Amino acid sequence: MQIDVLLKIAGVGLLVTVICQALTKAGREDIATVAAMAGCLIVVMMVVNLAGQVLSQVQAVFQLP
Amino acid sequence: MTAAALAVSGACVAAGQWASAYLRRREQALTDWADALGRMQAAASHRALTLGELLREGAGAGALPLPALLEQLEAAPAAEPEALMKRLPWHEALLPGEREALERCLTGLFSASLQEQAETLAWARERLEGARQACREKRERDGRLYRSLGWLGGAAVFILLC
Numbered sequence: 001m002q003i004d005v006l007l008k009i010a011g012v013g014l015l016v017t018v019i020c021q022a023l024t025k026a027g028r029e030d031i032a033t034v035a036a037m038a039g040c041l042i043v044v045m046m047v048v049n050l051a052g053q054v055l056s057q058v059q060a061v062f063q064l065p
Numbered sequence: 066m067t068a069a070a071l072a073v074s075g076a077c078v079a080a081g082q083w084a085s086a087y088l089r090r091r092e093q094a095l096t097d098w099a100d101a102l103g104r105m106q107a108a109a110s111h112r113a114l115t116l117g118e119l120l121r122e123g124a125g126a127g128a129l130p131l132p133a134l135l136e137q138l139e140a141a142p143a144a145e146p147e148a149l150m151k152r153l154p155w156h157e158a159l160l161p162g163e164r165e166a167l168e169r170c171l172t173g174l175f176s177a178s179l180q181e182q183a184e185t186l187a188w189a190r191e192r193l194e195g196a197r198q199a200c201r202e203k204r205e206r207d208g209r210l211y212r213s214l215g216w217l218g219g220a221a222v223f224i225l226l227c
Contacts, residue, residue: 008224008225011220011221011224012221012224012225015217015220015221015224016221018217019214019217019218019221022210022213022214022217023210023214026206026207026210027206028210042225
Protein backbone atom coordinates (compact mmCIF):
# COMPACT_ATOMS: atom_id res chain seq x y z
CA MET A 1 0.00 0.00 0.00
CA GLN A 2 1.28 3.43 -0.87
CA ILE A 3 2.23 5.37 2.25
CA ASP A 4 1.91 8.74 0.53
CA VAL A 5 -1.88 8.38 0.28
CA LEU A 6 -2.09 7.82 4.02
CA LEU A 7 0.10 10.85 4.64
CA LYS A 8 -2.06 12.87 2.27
CA ILE A 9 -5.24 11.86 4.13
CA ALA A 10 -3.60 12.70 7.45
CA GLY A 11 -2.48 16.10 6.13
CA VAL A 12 -5.94 16.93 4.80
CA GLY A 13 -7.49 15.89 8.12
CA LEU A 14 -5.04 18.02 10.07
CA LEU A 15 -5.55 21.09 7.90
CA VAL A 16 -9.34 20.75 7.86
CA THR A 17 -9.31 20.49 11.66
CA VAL A 18 -7.23 23.67 11.98
CA ILE A 19 -9.43 25.50 9.45
CA CYS A 20 -12.57 24.43 11.35
CA GLN A 21 -11.08 25.60 14.65
CA ALA A 22 -10.13 28.97 13.16
CA LEU A 23 -13.58 29.42 11.63
CA THR A 24 -15.39 28.35 14.79
CA LYS A 25 -13.37 30.78 16.92
CA ALA A 26 -14.24 33.55 14.46
CA GLY A 27 -17.94 32.74 14.87
CA ARG A 28 -18.34 31.21 11.40
CA GLU A 29 -19.75 27.85 12.42
CA ASP A 30 -21.72 27.50 9.19
CA ILE A 31 -18.61 27.83 7.02
CA ALA A 32 -16.71 25.54 9.43
CA THR A 33 -19.35 22.85 8.82
CA VAL A 34 -19.01 23.28 5.05
CA ALA A 35 -15.19 23.06 5.32
CA ALA A 36 -15.45 19.89 7.42
CA MET A 37 -17.85 18.33 4.91
CA ALA A 38 -15.56 19.28 2.02
CA GLY A 39 -12.61 17.68 3.84
CA CYS A 40 -14.63 14.52 4.47
CA LEU A 41 -15.66 14.42 0.82
CA ILE A 42 -12.04 14.74 -0.35
CA VAL A 43 -10.92 11.95 1.99
CA VAL A 44 -13.87 9.71 0.97
CA MET A 45 -12.96 10.20 -2.69
CA MET A 46 -9.36 9.16 -1.93
CA VAL A 47 -10.55 6.10 0.02
CA VAL A 48 -13.02 5.10 -2.72
CA ASN A 49 -10.20 5.33 -5.24
CA LEU A 50 -8.05 3.07 -3.07
CA ALA A 51 -10.92 0.60 -2.55
CA GLY A 52 -11.40 0.45 -6.30
CA GLN A 53 -7.73 -0.42 -6.73
CA VAL A 54 -8.05 -3.17 -4.08
CA LEU A 55 -11.08 -4.65 -5.86
CA SER A 56 -9.23 -4.62 -9.17
CA GLN A 57 -6.30 -6.44 -7.58
CA VAL A 58 -8.61 -9.04 -5.98
CA GLN A 59 -10.26 -9.59 -9.37
CA ALA A 60 -6.85 -10.01 -10.97
CA VAL A 61 -5.53 -12.42 -8.28
CA PHE A 62 -8.58 -14.71 -8.38
CA GLN A 63 -9.05 -14.20 -12.12
CA LEU A 64 -12.64 -13.12 -11.64
CA PRO A 65 -14.55 -11.73 -14.65
CA MET B 66 3.04 19.14 -11.18
CA THR B 67 4.88 20.58 -8.20
CA ALA B 68 5.23 23.94 -9.95
CA ALA B 69 1.49 24.04 -10.66
CA ALA B 70 0.70 23.09 -7.05
CA LEU B 71 3.03 25.80 -5.80
CA ALA B 72 1.39 28.34 -8.11
CA VAL B 73 -2.15 27.48 -6.95
CA SER B 74 -1.05 27.47 -3.30
CA GLY B 75 0.62 30.83 -3.78
CA ALA B 76 -2.59 32.18 -5.29
CA CYS B 77 -4.54 30.99 -2.22
CA VAL B 78 -2.07 32.68 0.13
CA ALA B 79 -2.13 35.88 -1.95
CA ALA B 80 -5.96 35.90 -1.91
CA GLY B 81 -5.96 35.66 1.90
CA GLN B 82 -3.42 38.46 2.22
CA TRP B 83 -5.35 40.62 -0.26
CA ALA B 84 -8.64 40.17 1.62
CA SER B 85 -6.96 41.15 4.87
CA ALA B 86 -5.22 44.16 3.30
CA TYR B 87 -8.51 45.28 1.71
CA LEU B 88 -10.10 45.57 5.15
CA ARG B 89 -7.12 47.63 6.35
CA ARG B 90 -7.29 49.92 3.30
CA ARG B 91 -11.03 50.38 3.73
CA GLU B 92 -10.68 51.30 7.40
CA GLN B 93 -7.88 53.74 6.53
CA ALA B 94 -9.99 55.41 3.82
CA LEU B 95 -12.96 55.78 6.18
CA THR B 96 -10.68 57.14 8.92
CA ASP B 97 -9.20 59.71 6.51
CA TRP B 98 -12.66 60.83 5.44
CA ALA B 99 -14.04 61.00 8.97
CA ASP B 100 -11.00 63.05 10.08
CA ALA B 101 -11.34 65.37 7.08
CA LEU B 102 -15.05 65.93 7.73
CA GLY B 103 -14.26 66.55 11.41
CA ARG B 104 -11.67 69.18 10.47
CA MET B 105 -14.11 70.84 8.08
CA GLN B 106 -16.84 70.78 10.72
CA ALA B 107 -14.54 72.29 13.35
CA ALA B 108 -13.36 75.00 10.97
CA ALA B 109 -16.91 75.85 9.87
CA SER B 110 -18.09 76.15 13.45
CA HIS B 111 -15.66 79.03 14.20
CA ARG B 112 -16.39 81.34 11.28
CA ALA B 113 -18.08 81.45 7.89
CA LEU B 114 -15.85 79.83 5.26
CA THR B 115 -16.01 79.74 1.50
CA LEU B 116 -16.24 76.37 -0.21
CA GLY B 117 -12.57 76.54 -1.24
CA GLU B 118 -11.42 77.28 2.31
CA LEU B 119 -13.59 74.49 3.63
CA LEU B 120 -12.12 72.00 1.16
CA ARG B 121 -8.58 73.18 1.97
CA GLU B 122 -9.27 72.52 5.65
CA GLY B 123 -10.38 68.99 4.83
CA ALA B 124 -7.56 68.19 2.43
CA GLY B 125 -5.01 67.98 5.23
CA ALA B 126 -3.93 64.36 5.19
CA GLY B 127 -4.67 60.99 3.63
CA ALA B 128 -5.37 60.02 0.04
CA LEU B 129 -8.58 62.00 -0.30
CA PRO B 130 -9.94 63.42 -3.56
CA LEU B 131 -10.45 66.87 -1.99
CA PRO B 132 -7.34 68.45 -3.60
CA ALA B 133 -8.57 67.12 -6.96
CA LEU B 134 -11.98 68.70 -6.31
CA LEU B 135 -10.29 71.99 -5.44
CA GLU B 136 -8.30 71.91 -8.68
CA GLN B 137 -11.45 71.16 -10.69
CA LEU B 138 -13.29 73.98 -8.95
CA GLU B 139 -10.50 76.45 -9.72
CA ALA B 140 -10.38 75.29 -13.34
CA ALA B 141 -14.15 75.46 -13.86
CA PRO B 142 -15.88 77.49 -11.11
CA ALA B 143 -19.29 77.30 -12.80
CA ALA B 144 -19.31 73.52 -13.26
CA GLU B 145 -22.19 71.43 -11.94
CA PRO B 146 -21.33 69.75 -8.59
CA GLU B 147 -22.69 66.38 -9.77
CA ALA B 148 -20.40 66.44 -12.82
CA LEU B 149 -17.41 67.29 -10.62
CA MET B 150 -18.21 64.39 -8.27
CA LYS B 151 -18.24 61.89 -11.13
CA ARG B 152 -14.70 62.87 -12.12
CA LEU B 153 -13.19 62.60 -8.64
CA PRO B 154 -10.67 59.79 -7.96
CA TRP B 155 -12.67 57.98 -5.27
CA HIS B 156 -10.99 55.36 -3.12
CA GLU B 157 -11.71 51.86 -4.46
CA ALA B 158 -12.36 50.46 -0.97
CA LEU B 159 -15.36 52.73 -0.33
CA LEU B 160 -18.75 51.05 -0.73
CA PRO B 161 -21.33 52.62 -3.08
CA GLY B 162 -23.50 53.76 -0.15
CA GLU B 163 -20.56 55.52 1.52
CA ARG B 164 -19.52 57.11 -1.74
CA GLU B 165 -23.07 58.34 -2.33
CA ALA B 166 -23.16 59.84 1.17
CA LEU B 167 -19.89 61.65 0.55
CA GLU B 168 -21.06 62.85 -2.87
CA ARG B 169 -24.27 64.09 -1.30
CA CYS B 170 -22.32 65.84 1.45
CA LEU B 171 -19.84 67.53 -0.92
CA THR B 172 -22.62 68.47 -3.34
CA GLY B 173 -24.58 69.93 -0.44
CA LEU B 174 -21.62 72.11 0.52
CA PHE B 175 -21.82 73.92 -2.82
CA SER B 176 -25.16 75.62 -2.29
CA ALA B 177 -26.06 75.26 1.35
CA SER B 178 -26.15 78.03 3.95
CA LEU B 179 -23.74 77.99 6.88
CA GLN B 180 -26.26 76.15 9.05
CA GLU B 181 -27.04 73.62 6.33
CA GLN B 182 -23.32 73.10 5.68
CA ALA B 183 -22.78 72.23 9.35
CA GLU B 184 -25.77 69.87 9.32
CA THR B 185 -24.61 68.17 6.10
CA LEU B 186 -21.09 67.72 7.48
CA ALA B 187 -22.42 66.36 10.78
CA TRP B 188 -24.74 63.94 8.96
CA ALA B 189 -21.98 62.61 6.70
CA ARG B 190 -19.49 62.37 9.55
CA GLU B 191 -21.93 60.45 11.73
CA ARG B 192 -22.61 58.04 8.89
CA LEU B 193 -18.91 57.52 8.16
CA GLU B 194 -18.08 57.08 11.84
CA GLY B 195 -20.64 54.27 12.00
CA ALA B 196 -19.17 52.66 8.89
CA ARG B 197 -15.65 53.06 10.27
CA GLN B 198 -16.61 51.43 13.56
CA ALA B 199 -18.25 48.51 11.75
CA CYS B 200 -15.19 48.18 9.48
CA ARG B 201 -12.80 48.21 12.44
CA GLU B 202 -14.78 45.47 14.19
CA LYS B 203 -14.83 43.42 10.98
CA ARG B 204 -11.08 43.89 10.48
CA GLU B 205 -10.31 42.85 14.05
CA ARG B 206 -12.59 39.82 13.71
CA ASP B 207 -11.88 38.73 10.15
CA GLY B 208 -8.49 40.20 9.14
CA ARG B 209 -6.41 37.50 10.79
CA LEU B 210 -8.94 34.84 9.80
CA TYR B 211 -8.56 35.65 6.08
CA ARG B 212 -4.75 35.50 6.35
CA SER B 213 -4.91 32.18 8.21
CA LEU B 214 -7.40 30.72 5.75
CA GLY B 215 -5.17 31.78 2.86
CA TRP B 216 -2.16 29.98 4.31
CA LEU B 217 -4.15 26.90 5.36
CA GLY B 218 -6.00 26.71 2.05
CA GLY B 219 -2.69 27.02 0.20
CA ALA B 220 -1.22 24.19 2.26
CA ALA B 221 -4.30 22.02 1.67
CA VAL B 222 -4.20 22.61 -2.08
CA PHE B 223 -0.46 21.82 -2.13
CA ILE B 224 -1.02 18.53 -0.28
CA LEU B 225 -3.87 17.55 -2.60
CA LEU B 226 -2.08 18.41 -5.83
CA CYS B 227 1.35 16.94 -4.97
